[in-house]
Amino acid sequence: MNIAILGGTGRTGREILRRALQGGHDVKALVRSLEDREPQQRLTLLRGNARNADTVTQLVAGADAVVSALSTDQTTTLTEAMTALIAGLETHGVSRIVTIGTAGILESRTEPGKLRYQSSESQRTQTFAAEEHRRAYELLRGSSLDWTVVCPTYLPEGEAVGGYRTERDYLPVGGQQISTGDTAAFAYDELLKGEHVGYRVGIAY
Secondary structure, three states, X not given: OEEEEEOOOOOOHHHHHHXXXXXXXXXXXXXXXOOOOOOOOOEEEEEOXXXXXXXXXXXXXXXXXXXXXXXXXXXXXXXXXXXXXXXXXXXXXXXXXXXXXXXXXXXXXXXXXXXXXXXXXXXXXXXXXXXXXXXXXXXXXXOOOEEEEEEEOEOOOOOOOOOOEXXXXXXXXXXXEOOXXXXXXXXXXXXXXXXXXXXXXXXXX
């Protein structure tokens, strides 16, 4: 499989990239800089900005599936990149995309009709990142793509240990955290298996 990755140098993205290469797939990753990057078999690096529509279109050309593990970085990078990404995917006829979101955009159990970040379930005081993720999700939902948004709760650095729980559109009851390794493991498996197309998926231990 030919896989294109955005955010492949981030905490979760780099683990997805590693798993894809280990699985024998050809990977094309968008990076900001090519300096100090060791060449790897089956890995092609494309230097550029995720907000640039031409760059993103070039990235996804020839891909069978795409992973976006972009962070919000307190800017509108996420929504700008998603707009460019959807257009590029539709241009090249690529349908499958898995993105990493946040548990804040899952449905609230205690306040129906609200998302978690809008309800008392959330402890966050700043909502910018969650709102960016919500807008990116809405862009995907309005597209013709076969999308899945993986929505981890508190996400400390850590290896994949298994034993996690998932639930469509909701955070598993009592879920407090999930490692970057297990989030990547689930996202990679979902990319290959497509068991949750058209859903947000909450993930937690």
